Amino acid sequence: MELQEKTAIITGSAKGIGFEIARTFARQGACVVLVDRSGAEKAAESLKNQHYDAIPVSLDITDMKAVNNAVEAVANAKGHIDILVNNAGIIARGDILDLSREQWLQVMDVNVNGNFYFCKAVVPYMIRQHSGSIINITSIAGKMGDITAAPVYGTSKGAINTLTKSLARQLAEYGIRVNAVAPHAIETDMSADWTNDKRQEVIEAIPLKRMGKPEEVAEAALFLASERSSFITGEILNVNGGQLMD
Numbered sequence: 001m002e003l004q005e006k007t008a009i010i011t012g013s014a015k016g017i018g019f020e021i022a023r024t025f026a027r028q029g030a031c032v033v034l035v036d037r038s039g040a041e042k043a044a045e046s047l048k049n050q051h052y053d054a055i056p057v058s059l060d061i062t063d064m065k066a067v068n069n070a071v072e073a074v075a076n077a078k079g080h081i082d083i084l085v086n087n088a089g090i091i092a093r094g095d096i097l098d099l100s101r102e103q104w105l106q107v108m109d110v111n112v113n114g115n116f117y118f119c120k121a122v123v124p125y126m127i128r129q130h131s132g133s134i135i136n137i138t139s140i141a142g143k144m145g146d147i148t149a150a151p152v153y154g155t156s157k158g159a160i161n162t163l164t165k166s167l168a169r170q171l172a173e174y175g176i177r178v179n180a181v182a183p184h185a186i187e188t189d190m191s192a193d194w195t196n197d198k199r200q201e202v203i204e205a206i207p208l209k210r211m212g213k214p215e216e217v218a219e220a221a222l223f224l225a226s227e228r229s230s231f232i233t234g235e236i237l238n239v240n241g242g243q244l245m246d
């Protein structure tokens with residue numbers, strides 16, 4: 001097992017990609033902390049029923065105080081925090097003409113600020129341990145601009161890409177690696193509102209000619225969390241069926 005004895009915090013893990021990351025890490029022996037604004041208890045319960053080590057934390061990642069308290073409680077309970085996956089995120093649809101200031105601020109608050117709060121909270125523990133792996137779930141939109149979302153979504157993911165590289169540079173001396181996974185067109189609730197025509201259009205543009213599965217994103221996150229990627233930091237790994245090759 002690749003993550004034996006490790007403690008991993010995964011945000012937005014009540015469902016979708018985050019839940020699959022939690023399940024994949026738990027199967028590899030990690031104690032997984034499932035953070036979500038709703039559904040964390042139920043998700044953790046389903047893992048505990050399969051005899052995995054899972055801790056639910058109900059909070060909104062835009063609440064910095066709640067984030068700090070939760071990270072402190074996990075560190076006190078487990079003694080170490082080895083992995084952080086910043087996965088929680090929201091999307092907005094439409095073009096700039098439809099996009100309100102409130103939507104802009106809300107998407108930036110969750111996708112960028114929430115990510116920053118968690119990084120800031122765990123880094124002191126990782127520095128003390130002189131080890132850690134931070135993985136940010138970004139998007140193809142952060143590299144090539146929005147395809148299916150409002151322009152704030154790609155902007156927020158672009159900010160996460162830059163944060164990933166900045167932290168990778170600043171934290172390398174403490175043995176902390178910081179990487180990202182950039183998915184596209186994964187079967188979750190986030191892509192469930194597409195019309196059939198939109199879906200076909202999206203699939204047509206993907207060389208592998210299909211949607212991706214949450215498990216396929218989770219495998220990429222596992223690789224970046226594990227020692228198999230020990231010389232990789234500042235990387236933004238595509239999981240996109242070949243839509244963007246960079």
Ligand SMILES: NC(=O)c1ccc[n+]([C@@H]2O[C@H](COP(=O)([O-])OP(=O)(O)OC[C@H]3O[C@@H](n4cnc5c(N)ncnc54)[C@H](O)[C@@H]3O)[C@@H](O)[C@H]2O)c1
Binds near residue numbers: 014035059088114191
């Ligand atoms: N599904 C895709 O096609 C796709 C593609 C590219 C990137 N992504 C990214 O992958 C990540 C996961 O997406 P998903 O498709 O699983 O979405 P999802 O909507 O199925 O799940 C997102 C989870 O995050 C939680 N969440 C949202 N805001 C939160 C907040 N403020 N505080 C706490 N929890 C919060 C939700 O409750 C939910 O459980 C997101 O960052 C998303 O941008 C998804």
